[in-house]
Amino acid sequence: MEVLLLALEQITRAPGQQPVYLSERVVRRIYEARELISGNLTRKYSSHELGALVGLSNYHLKKGFKVIYNLTVTDFLHQARMQKARLLLEETDLSISRIAIDTGYTHPFAFSSAFKNFYGYAPSLVRKSRRTRKD
16 A cells, blocks of 8 residues: 555656655565564664664665655654554553553653644543543
């Protein structure tokens, strides 16, 4: 699906913009990097370390994430953490402090601030909303 979206983006790209082509090998390795990030949200890989783990140069890793996800590696990690946090808030009874730790934040306040900046509302609002729906 992502490969099809990538091809569609290249077709609809504005004239004058050069299309970006990634080899199948690079795309596979970018997907491996995505799985490493998504599989351990508490870990913040440096781009050099992540590239080495999946066999890509720092340049190809950064370029690949930008082309495939339209995000930097750091922004991808942040987005994945926020999506996981929201899912945990909606589907579990874990405390906000526990969710903060499980998504890579060392302090609940830092997590709450990041969540609010990302979604526009506090994590406690998601939790309250969930309780209201249960009742």
